[in-house]
Amino acid sequence: MDIEGLKEIARTIRRDIITMTAEANSGHPGGSLSAADVITALYFKVMRHDPKNPNWPERDRFILSKGHAVPALYSALARSGYFPPEQLLSLRRFGSPLQGHPEMRRLSGIEASTGSLGQGLSIGAGMALGGKLDNKGYRVYVMIGDGESEEGQIWEVAMSSAYYKLDNLTAIVDYNSQQLDGWVREIMELEPVVDKWKAFGWHVVDINGHDFYQILKALDEAKATKGRPTVVIARTVKGKGVSFMENNVEFHGMAPTKEQKELALKELRS
């Protein structure tokens, strides 16, 4: 698929995020919209996976450690064929497999149950270790948040993954600069983030997380990097794609109203 095709899918995913969270009247649209382009690139270009055979042992794995952004993941799974897109509207409903945060035993295609921040990268490291032990060629991709990087466990696994030379593991930081309470830099400064990961022994690629050319190049570089894991610092915009949501921290954990939904969908059509 070419970059224009990926852009079109990302627009669809963004429309799904708006529709799903508005329908559920809850959820986290801001961090889902910021993650949409990277997730699109993974599911529609980079990863080897088979929606008809979600437990295929050789598949590449994706873990959304920042589990609150799961509307973006549900949409990517539905649009790539894991389940019918109509089911997206059941997000957060009683009885739906589309839980408020991802649960691996409730929906095929979800690789780990996340939502308690800090754990997904360690689970991914375990999968990467398992792949090494069995000489399997699959790769493991884990998306973490910039706010999530305040969790101590992130730095525990940063150490262990470099020590065990997990070059089949790629972390992607969805660096949208905001967390629930406000700007990350005003709550707990993460910079210099590139230096931090380098110091922990990772290969670091610093990109614009909404530029597909840069995303694909970074993930290629991760694949080509041997002997150590790669982290992609994806500089993104919270609420990306919807003018009144961009950089508006209110939409971290607030669904759009009916009127806001219509406005947003209109913007995402053009």
Added chain:
Amino acid sequence: MSCKRVYGMATRDAYGKTLVELGKENPDIVVLDADLSKSTKSILFAKEFKERFFNMGIAEANMVSTAAGLATCGKIPFASSFASFLMCKGFDQLRMSVANPHINAKFIGSHGGISIGEDGASQMGVEDIALACSLPGFVVMIPADEIATRALVRLAAEHIGPVYIRTGRPKAPIIYQPGIQFEIGKANILREGIDVTVIANGLLVQEAIEAACLCSERGIDVRVIDMHTVKPIDVSAIVQSAQTTGAIVTAEEHLLSGGLGAAVAQVAGEHCPVPMGFIGLKDTYAESGLPEELFKKYGLTAEHIVVEIERVIKKK
């Protein structure tokens, strides 16, 4: 099992030896530790199977979630550390990375209870059983001696689902002879009796046996049960004991909140309420000292069990 205690190996040593056997039999067994492998005895596995052993450093949270990831690839991870650090520092990871998705991983907390002695309160796992039992779907076991440990560790490897096992630091009195069969969730009746039942586990099993011997001299006939599995607990053994002996004393090397006593009381309360007494740590941490000194001060000896037996029998 004997009124006179005969010491065997520590349950942590039995754990390490069993791991090596399992490692030979099953290439999917992998072992993780958090820089305590010399103490937990997972080092015995590390020496034999270097490529399947992962020392994760002093980072329990990462160890637990990494074990979960390995399990999703078909590995059977055994992750060990001190009971206190594994359960307390790894608890949220045990909750979300392991229990919630019902991951097939095994967690072994060594140095459980206050019998670790001189190292003091910070190293003593006295709440690990309560924490483990609060995790839906977990099997929670405390072996009393070497033979029990070998059996229960093997059963843990065969069981599909998350398991927590507590082992201990000091040499453990020998309770079992070779050939005994263990089953997850099935208590072992070690001594029949009609006046009262003592339900114990871990090192308190020997104390319970000695208490029964002391009581026997005073004309009290004590049934003794090793409740090696706290979860799922053996309901029928508890109900049957309550019905036939009419009183129960529990004995554990753990805080009284959320441990064996609480689990037994819940079952008895629901099915067959009888007078009960509870031996365990009473809302306190312990301190440095010899295990015997600590058992005496914190009320965990056979003599303390006898006092409790006499108290509950009067209430029948």
